[in-house]
Amino acid sequence: MKFYSLNKKAPEVSFKDAVINGIAPDRGLYFPESITPLPDTFFSTIESLSNQEIAFLAIHQFVKETIPDEKLREILANVLDFDFPIIEIEDKISTLELFHGPTMAFKDVGARFMANCLGYFSERKKGEVTVLVATSGDTGGAVANGFLGVEGVRVVILYPSGKVSEIQEKQLTTLGQNIAAIEVEGTFDDCQRMVKTAFLDEEITTNRKLTSANSINVARWLPQLFYFLFAYKQAKSKGKEIVFSIPSGNFGNVCAGMVAQKLGMPVRRFIAATNVNDTVPQFMVTGEYEPKPSIATISNAMDVGDPSNFVRIQNLYDNDFSKLSEIFSSYAFDDALTKMTMSKIYKETGYMTDPHGAVGYLGLKKHQKIDSESYGIFLETAHPVKFLDIVEETLHMKPEIPKQIQAVMNKEKVSIKIKSYKELKAYLLSK
Ligand SMILES: N[C@@H](CCOP(=O)(O)O)C(=O)O
Numbered sequence: 001m002k003f004y005s006l007n008k009k010a011p012e013v014s015f016k017d018a019v020i021n022g023i024a025p026d027r028g029l030y031f032p033e034s035i036t037p038l039p040d041t042f043f044s045t046i047e048s049l050s051n052q053e054i055a056f057l058a059i060h061q062f063v064k065e066t067i068p069d070e071k072l073r074e075i076l077a078n079v080l081d082f083d084f085p086i087i088e089i090e091d092k093i094s095t096l097e098l099f100h101g102p103t104m105a106f107k108d109v110g111a112r113f114m115a116n117c118l119g120y121f122s123e124r125k126k127g128e129v130t131v132l133v134a135t136s137g138d139t140g141g142a143v144a145n146g147f148l149g150v151e152g153v154r155v156v157i158l159y160p161s162g163k164v165s166e167i168q169e170k171q172l173t174t175l176g177q178n179i180a181a182i183e184v185e186g187t188f189d190d191c192q193r194m195v196k197t198a199f200l201d202e203e204i205t206t207n208r209k210l211t212s213a214n215s216i217n218v219a220r221w222l223p224q225l226f227y228f229l230f231a232y233k234q235a236k237s238k239g240k241e242i243v244f245s246i247p248s249g250n251f252g253n254v255c256a257g258m259v260a261q262k263l264g265m266p267v268r269r270f271i272a273a274t275n276v277n278d279t280v281p282q283f284m285v286t287g288e289y290e291p292k293p294s295i296a297t298i299s300n301a302m303d304v305g306d307p308s309n310f311v312r313i314q315n316l317y318d319n320d321f322s323k324l325s326e327i328f329s330s331y332a333f334d335d336a337l338t339k340m341t342m343s344k345i346y347k348e349t350g351y352m353t354d355p356h357g358a359v360g361y362l363g364l365k366k367h368q369k370i371d372s373e374s375y376g377i378f379l380e381t382a383h384p385v386k387f388l389d390i391v392e393e394t395l396h397m398k399p400e401i402p403k404q405i406q407a408v409m410n411k412e413k414v415s416i417k418i419k420s421y422k423e424l425k426a427y428l429l430s431k
Contacts, residue, residue: 001062003030003218006311016066016121019114019219020129022212023199029312030218032062037264046233051084052076054233055226058263062222067120075116079109079223084230086377089351093364096231097380103171104383104404105301106253107142109226114219115146115153118211122152130428131155132198133213134191136249136294137164137301138382141171143213144179155213156428158182158191161417163296163303167386167405174411182424183415189294189305194421204428215252216308224256225263231377232265240375241268245364247356247381248272248330249302251280251309258316261327268374270328273363275299278332280310287321298335298390299355301382333362339394346395354384354391 002012007028013021018030042049042057049057055076056069063072082100089095101108122129131153133143140157147155157172161183164172173181184191195212198204215221228244235242244267246254254272261267274281275297283289291306317324333341341358345351353361360378368374384391385399392398401409418424 001065002033004033005029006031006315014066015063015218019117019217020121020209020211022210022217023196027196027200029216029308031312031315032218035259035262036061037262040264043232043264043266046229047236049233051080051226051230054229055080055223058225058229058260059222062218067117071120075113075120078116079112080226084227086231086234087351089345089349092368092375093361094235094377095351095353095357095361095380096227096377098227099380099383101142102404103138103141103145104386104402105138105142106224106227106379106381107138108146110215110220110223111139111142111146111213113223114213114217115143115150117219118153119150129153129209129211131211131213132158132195134158134188134195135164135172136160136188136303137168138386139214139301140164140181141168144172144175144181147213148175148179149177153178154431155179156182158184158194158424160188160191161185163187164300165387165389167388167409168300169413170408170411173413173415174408176414181415182427183417185417185419187294187296188303192304192306192308194424197421198424198428201425204425208428214308215250221252221256221309222259224253225260227253227379228257228260228267229265232260235375235377238375241266243269243271243364243367243371243374243376245271245273245360245367245376245378247299247302247360247363247379248274248280249277249304249307251307251313253379253381255309255313255316258313258327262316267327269367269371271363271367272328272330273359273378274330274332275302275338275359276332276334277303277305279305280307281330281332283310284325284328284330297355298338298387299359301356302359329367331363331366333359337362339390342391342394352384352391352395352399353380354382354387356381357384
């Protein structure tokens with residue numbers, strides 16, 4: 001399997017080189033040259049397969065030339081050692097909980113998968129790789145945890161100062177060792193821009209081997225397709241095609257769901273639910289893609305004004321607006337409605353959602369107004385306690401703090417504050 005650049009001005013590469021490069025030399029995102037549907041028997045017998053087997057069969061075609069089967073199974077066993085349950089909270093509405101991993105956010109799977117792949121590839125290659133990553137909240141902690149102690153890999157995480165939750169900040173600033181946190185005076189877009197500028201900076205790229213651990217990297221992005229298959233396995237007995245509602249920021253997760261569909265998984269519709277950072281919902285109304293500066297919200301991991309993966313989504317549907325519209329909708333919701341929804345769900349069902357999950361729920365409800373018989377699953381992308389202040393203030397209760405979170409709460413934050421790209425460059429070249 002080769003991966004090509006969506007800008008089509010760079011050579012095709014193997015999975016291994018796509019992972020090591022992160023982004024193609026023409027600044028395009030890598031994309032698999034083909035997606036071959038899995039045999040019908042995979043879907044007809046999926047209930048009898050373990051999650052690790054499902055993941056192996058789903059990702060094998062993309063990686064098989066560069067990761068031997070035995071190694072791939074070992075990696076998946078390391079990555080998938082927690083649950084992905086579906087909880088029914090109302091008639092025709094369930095949630096897929098993706099927060100049972102070490103940092104309690106859906107990024108754990110992709111971050112650990114990429115860290116394992118890079119660890120394996122760098123055993124065979126001399127020299128240190130610098131993993132640069134921009135985070136608006138959850139990616140940072142998952143990458144820090146996934147890459148901690150991986151030999152030959154140094155991780156530099158950029159995050160917008162004051163715009164991630166306290167727990168998210170602790171998760172990405174307290175681990176030390178090969179993980180450094182850079183606190184940027186600015187927004188997530190500024191962080192993402194600085195990362196992309198570093199990839200274009202010859203002085204840096206000739207002196208440092210850089211890659212990215214955001215979902216622009218295929219090893220971070222592709223494993224997210226497992227979630228949709230795990231959901232399908234659990235919900236198949238309902239005998240209904242599923243509507244998935246995905247809280248969306250950089251749009252990597254919904255895009256991975258679309259890959260699961262291309263592999264043959266039946267899906268009724270994908271809903272990408274956003275906060276007021278509504279570049280894609282607006283695109284679905286006007287057909288014009290107009291990135292905007294991001295706005296800070298209570299669902300901060302989705303504070304993205306120019307989602308990296310939307311170009312992959314368009315490519316999956318041949319850059320054809322009407323083909324995309326047949327399967328995809330996108331809706332935006334503000335913080336006031338998000339809080340009201342968290343409160344309503346809690347009062348009516350006893351289920352505690354985080355602000356991102358509540359936005360996903362709202363997306364599903366809006367869709368069900370025009371498709372009332374459909375069965376829907378919204379993704380709970382992070383554990384509510386990661387947004388402790390918001391949860392306590394909105395639900396008027398004190399949630400129990402899971403041990404993964406307790407472990408970082410009292411650790412000391414260590415970060416390097418910067419204001420400009422020049423400072424980032426100096427830092428990267430100094431180490
Ligand atoms: N939602 C993100 C923003 C970066 O997204 P990614 O999936 O491309 O890493 C975050 O939590 O940092």
